[in-house]
Amino acid sequence: xxxxxxxxxxxxxxxxxxxEPRSGLLPMLHLVQSVEGRITPxxxxxxxxxxxxxxxxxxxxxxxxxxxxxxxxGDYHVGVCTNTLCAVMGGDAIFERxxxxxxxxxxxxxxxxxxxxxxxxxxxxxxxxxVMMVNWEFMDNMTPETAMQIIDDLRTGKEVRxxxxxxxxxxxxxxxxxxxxPDDLADEGPSAGPASLVGLGIARERGWTAPASEQxxxxxxxxxxxxxxxxxxxxxxxxxxxxxxxxxTGSDK
Amino acid sequence: MTDVLTPVLTDNxxxxxxxxxxxxxxxxxxxxxxxxxxMAPDAIIDAVKESGLRGRGGAGFPTGMKWGFIPQDNxxxxxxxxxxxxxxxxTCKDIPLMMASxxxxxxxxxxxxxxxxxxxxxxxIRGEVLHVIRRVQRAVQEAYLAGHLGTNIHGxxxxxDIVVHAGAGAYICGEExxxxxxxxxxxxxxxLRPPFPAxxxxxxxxxxxxxxxSIASVPSIIANGHSWFASMGTEKSKGVGIFxxxxxxxxxxxxxxxxxxxxxxxxxxxxxxxxGHELKFWTPGGSSTPLLTAEHLDVPLDFEGVGAAGSMLGTxxxxxxxDTTCVVRATLRWTEFYKHExxxxxxxxxxxxxxxxxxxxxxxxxxxxxADLDLLLDQCDNILGRSFCALADGAVSPVAxxxxxxxxxxxxxxxxxxxxxxxxxxxxxxxxxxxA
Numbered sequence: 001x002x003x004x005x006x007x008x009x010x011x012x013x014x015x016x017x018x019x020e021p022r023s024g025l026l027p028m029l030h031l032v033q034s035v036e037g038r039i040t041p042x043x044x045x046x047x048x049x050x051x052x053x054x055x056x057x058x059x060x061x062x063x064x065x066x067x068x069x070x071x072x073x074g075d076y077h078v079g080v081c082t083n084t085l086c087a088v089m090g091g092d093a094i095f096e097r098x099x100x101x102x103x104x105x106x107x108x109x110x111x112x113x114x115x116x117x118x119x120x121x122x123x124x125x126x127x128x129x130x131v132m133m134v135n136w137e138f139m140d141n142m143t144p145e146t147a148m149q150i151i152d153d154l155r156t157g158k159e160v161r162x163x164x165x166x167x168x169x170x171x172x173x174x175x176x177x178x179x180x181x182p183d184d185l186a187d188e189g190p191s192a193g194p195a196s197l198v199g200l201g202i203a204r205e206r207g208w209t210a211p212a213s214e215q216x217x218x219x220x221x222x223x224x225x226x227x228x229x230x231x232x233x234x235x236x237x238x239x240x241x242x243x244x245x246x247x248x249t250g251s252d253k
Numbered sequence: 254m255t256d257v258l259t260p261v262l263t264d265n266x267x268x269x270x271x272x273x274x275x276x277x278x279x280x281x282x283x284x285x286x287x288x289x290x291x292m293a294p295d296a297i298i299d300a301v302k303e304s305g306l307r308g309r310g311g312a313g314f315p316t317g318m319k320w321g322f323i324p325q326d327n328x329x330x331x332x333x334x335x336x337x338x339x340x341x342x343x344t345c346k347d348i349p350l351m352m353a354s355x356x357x358x359x360x361x362x363x364x365x366x367x368x369x370x371x372x373x374x375x376x377x378i379r380g381e382v383l384h385v386i387r388r389v390q391r392a393v394q395e396a397y398l399a400g401h402l403g404t405n406i407h408g409x410x411x412x413x414d415i416v417v418h419a420g421a422g423a424y425i426c427g428e429e430x431x432x433x434x435x436x437x438x439x440x441x442x443x444x445l446r447p448p449f450p451a452x453x454x455x456x457x458x459x460x461x462x463x464x465x466x467s468i469a470s471v472p473s474i475i476a477n478g479h480s481w482f483a484s485m486g487t488e489k490s491k492g493v494g495i496f497x498x499x500x501x502x503x504x505x506x507x508x509x510x511x512x513x514x515x516x517x518x519x520x521x522x523x524x525x526x527x528x529g530h531e532l533k534f535w536t537p538g539g540s541s542t543p544l545l546t547a548e549h550l551d552v553p554l555d556f557e558g559v560g561a562a563g564s565m566l567g568t569x570x571x572x573x574x575x576d577t578t579c580v581v582r583a584t585l586r587w588t589e590f591y592k593h594e595x596x597x598x599x600x601x602x603x604x605x606x607x608x609x610x611x612x613x614x615x616x617x618x619x620x621x622x623x624a625d626l627d628l629l630l631d632q633c634d635n636i637l638g639r640s641f642c643a644l645a646d647g648a649v650s651p652v653a654x655x656x657x658x659x660x661x662x663x664x665x666x667x668x669x670x671x672x673x674x675x676x677x678x679x680x681x682x683x684x685x686x687x688x689a
Contacts, residue, residue: 026419
């Protein structure tokens with residue numbers, strides 16, 4: 001089945017956001033997933049045709065990034081963080097329990113097409129460990145029991161809300177937002193979860209603040225020269241960045 | 254004397270609807286922009302240099318100096334790209350910042366773009382954080398409607414467009430040249446340098462790539478003055494930073510403090526290690542920074558202090574593990590992560606991380622011999638410094654440092670015939686008093 005004219009139009013709209021259309025490819029593939037439920041050969045062809053590149057080039061990109069799925073994804077993609085910190089804090093136990101409960105393995109979908117279960121890498125919410133993502137919304141401070149309850153609610157069609165976000169939309173709807181077509185949910189949910197505010201709360205209690213403007217303190221004594229910067233840089237990455245002082249003209253050394 | 258905690262970037266996170274333009278402006282938001290427009294672009298670069306701000310994405314390179322590398326005589330367009338691909342295990346500061354106060358970032362993008370004379374900026378956000386993307390999309394939209402973006406901003410004659418770009422799942426895209434590949438619609442594989450992005454970055458044009466927290470720090474530096482920023486922190490590590498405590502502490506969370514604070518102070522503020530347990534090991538700046546132990550509690554958490562202790566400040570991602578945690582299990586899991594996320598471009602990384610996992614997985618099961626520890630270190634030696642980017646270097650950090658500090662624990666797996674720890678005891682839902 002080919003994509004609709006409307007989808008073609010939106011794919012073109014994405015490409016037009018960028019100085020060079022190919023930059024739109026990642027969001028375009030998100031849009032393909034939102035209409036097709038996965039990356040389909042038709043979606044790949046459409047992107048290739050619109051960008052004037054080969055289907056092989058588009059496939060190469062689609063297979064590189066983990067959020068792109070070649071098999072149909074359920075209405076709800078459930079990602080359990082099993083990177084070290086979450087795993088230790090209980091993510092491994094949660095993932096095992098959900099696999100048992102749903103009767104699926106990693107990256108598999110339940111027969112009713114509702115839930116796709118996957119273990120995911122660090123999702124930048126370690127202060128809320130163990131973390132589970134539902135359609136890439138945060139479900140903070142999970143236990144095996146609360147995670148199972150969420151799954152059951154999703155399967156029975158009850159409304160599920162993110163602990164730091166809105167009611168959970170479907171995976172396809174989420175993919176549309178990632179393609180750069182916002183829904184109207186930005187104002188839902190809190191500013192921050194409790195852990196994000198812990199330090200601020202302590203500062204408020206104790207009356208701690210940053211100094212007032214332009215307090216004396218002199219200028220920064222960070223590197224003024226490339227040699228000093230190299231000396232100060234504490235990773236090889238910073239060091240290699242530093243070398244551009246020498247290589248700034250682009251000439252080979 | 255500066256206070257122990259100094260909320261600057263986090264200061265408005267508890268405000269009502271803090272993510273909205275109305276809330277941000279009610280607290281003086283976008284005033285720094287007018288001040289910036291009253292300055293010459295080079296004066297802004299100088300102010301950021303003088304402030305001592307060093308990159309908050311891990312490498313610690315002076316931000317103003319990075320901006321100064323942009324060759325202004327190059328006729329091509331200049332670009333600012335914000336690295337919002339926060340994925341380093343343990344790192345969780347940019348995501349709450351963008352969720353609670355996306356306008357801080359947007360204002361920073363405008364001032365920074367003006368400084369480097371870019372008229373197009375991109376915010377590359379990892380795709381796996383839907384609500385954060387919504388908030389940034391909305392903030393950019395609000396900024397356009399209010400005249401903070403678009404043409405002739407605030408009547409300054411300066412034009413800027415921002416594109417919010419969602420990634421699609423790839424740790425490697427946190428590496429700046431891989432990020433550019435992703436932003437150009439390609440597989441996220443790092444580029445050989447030189448040329449550096451400042452000379453030939455996005456579309457081979459001069460490009461500055463900065464971390465979210467670096468860019469978000471710019472409005473406060475412009476508003477309050479560079480010497481205000483430089484009055485905080487330590488001699489060579491100026492200013493404030495968000496410290497992210499996670500794991501086995503009573504109150505994990507975000508703590509914004511001058512650089513140089515110690516883990517001892519932070520753990521005290523966090524209520525201590527959870528009841529009945531003690532600190533075993535921790536990462537100062539994500540899993541790519543070598544592990545430290547209880548003997549390093551008083552190390553100043555600045556670039557120099559952590560470096561001198563044999564690790565790196567990185568992203569101030571303090572993952573805290575107590576005595577119930579098996580360091581071999583932790584290391585194996587991190588190594589599996591690096592293996593999974595290796596982009597495959599460089600052989601030492603692609604093959605080396607695979608081999609590390611093979612050896613570690615066997616050791617974790619109690620198989621192999623003590624000589625395998627030397628084999629691991631030899632593999633590390635063959636990976637470190639032999640790839641295009643820092644992913645491979647990061648991958649060896651937990652392996653080498655865990656063997657350095659916990660060799661006996663590896664050996665215990667061999668004598669015990671497997672892992673001597675009970676993983677249930679390490680979980681947050683472990684029964685009270687559970688021991689390893």
